[in-house]
Amino acid sequence: MFIKKIIKSIALQYYRVQDKSRVKRFFAKIHDIAQQERVRSQFKSADGVYFESDVQLNDAQCISIGDNGYICHHVILTAWTRYQNQVFEPEIIIGQNAHIGEYTHITAINKIQIGDNFLTGRWVTITDNSHGNVSLESLHEAPINRDLCSKGSVVIGNNVWIGDKATILPNVTIGDGAVIAANSVVTKDVPAYSVVAGNPAKIVK
DSSP, rough: HHHHHHHHHHHHHHHHHHHHHHHHHHHHHHHHHHHHHHHHHTTSOOOOOOOOSSSSEEGGEEEEEOTTTTEEOOEEEEEEEEEEEEEEEEEEOTTTTTTEEEOOOEEEEEEEEEOOOOOOOSSSSEEEEEEEEEHHHHTSSSSSSSSOSSOOOEOTTTTTTTTTTTTEEESSSEEETTTTOOOOOOOOOOOOOEEEETTTEEEEE
């Protein structure tokens, strides 16, 4: 409270008049700067990245995002170093100039690497893991109690655009300049400069 009073005093002197609207904007800016620094400090690196509100993080010290990134509202970025009795060494690496749409979920126990100029729509899922496998023994367990498994890392090249509600599954490489149509489920590698669509996603151009 004392610090807040000092800042308000400085703001009033700076503006020379008690202009409440300008002081309110001043405090909003200070709050936003503090919030951005609080979020960035959790990452391995995220300097120059802007985070909108309500971003959900887990083990963000395993996540790197390049300069000039923009992370929209309600994005979920989860690297899992531990799950129940399992221990992992996950990495999520996102290049420069990324724009990640609302409610996108990127989750890793292995490695997800994404190049520069990455763009997603809303509700995109990118995962290198799943709850259990399709063995009969695993299927007898409640999904939440199954071990996390990864079939392989996810690699996404530069200048890739992923449309709304698309899902990228483990052990997939997407080449530079590829376009993933909305609602696609990508289960196999996508060549550079191609367009894929459908479930499972197939080349359409």
